[in-house]
Amino acid sequence: MKSAHGYSTEKEDSLETTEKTVCPECGSTSVVEDLTRGERVCGGCGLVLSDHHIDSGAEWRAFSAEEAEARSRVGAPMRYTVHDKGLSTVIDWRDRDTSGRKLSPRRRSEIYRLRKWQIRSRVHSSIDRNLAQAMSELERLSSQLGIPKPIRELAALLYRKSIMKKLVRGRSIEAMVAATLYAACRMRVKPRPLDEVADASRIDKKKLGQCYRLLLRSLDVKIPLSNPIDYISRFASQLDLSSPVQLRTVEILQQSREKGLTIGRDPLGLAAAAIYVASIMLDERKTQREIAEVARVTEVTVRNRYKEIVEVLEIDATSSMR
DNA sequence: AAGACGAAAGTGGTTGA
């Protein structure tokens, strides 16, 4: 737990500040969330920033895996079913007028058409509303994570597809948005650790993973297995490592792959361990803890991978050579 | 004192009956 939250890098600061929306009216960042009313209100001027906000928190506390499963939210968590807040005209299904008389056939078909259009427009507006909300969440999430525009666009496309396939039904918008963003990053070979996306969103890792897998199954998109090498440049810059170290890291990973060390292993752990080895070899030593932190794995995992790498590649890592 | 190491028990996800 500590390792996941005890950050001291500037990364965290940006998380902290962007967590809150800035009020467009007065510029205040003190946004108050009223989850029971589903509103976000600016603490400075009282402007309602968004209503229809989704409470994506846990429904109940769960004490075991089974419970967590059984208690996950089912059904539409938002009040989108009453999108018009009950203000729109409802056309009765009975073929009678207000005084109870039967309608003429002509009038009946007219009413029938009206009813049909009313239903259609309702469906459309609910999709629109969903999309509007999803897009603003996507915007928030990706700016927080520093995701470039092309990848955002891809995520938006994926989201539209999943809405068409009714995948969002019964799931929270936020979870699906996060999943599409995660998927888009991986498709563009710029993967982000699942935890990172989960942290930036208000979705827990488990739900995000579930949505992601659903996405893979339902939309048949091909996503390559994530490669440890794809993480290196990002991790290296977070750790302030020189490019020789990066190059060496990549070499180590390629060799490890040839020796079959990488199969069935967490790419994050492998990336972390390779960086660790390279940093020692080139005398830019980083602690296991530092590396484990940016890679979001534990020190133990770094150690285990590191041991394997050193053993199989026959590297003498004890003496920082060359 | 901080970092590295390793053992042991626990967790969530996958697989195969």
Add this chain to the structure above:
DNA sequence: TCAACAACTTTCGTCTT
């Protein structure tokens, strides 16, 4: 649907620098 399993995490004590 359930149990077995592998990978990873958590926790903690010990050794090294």
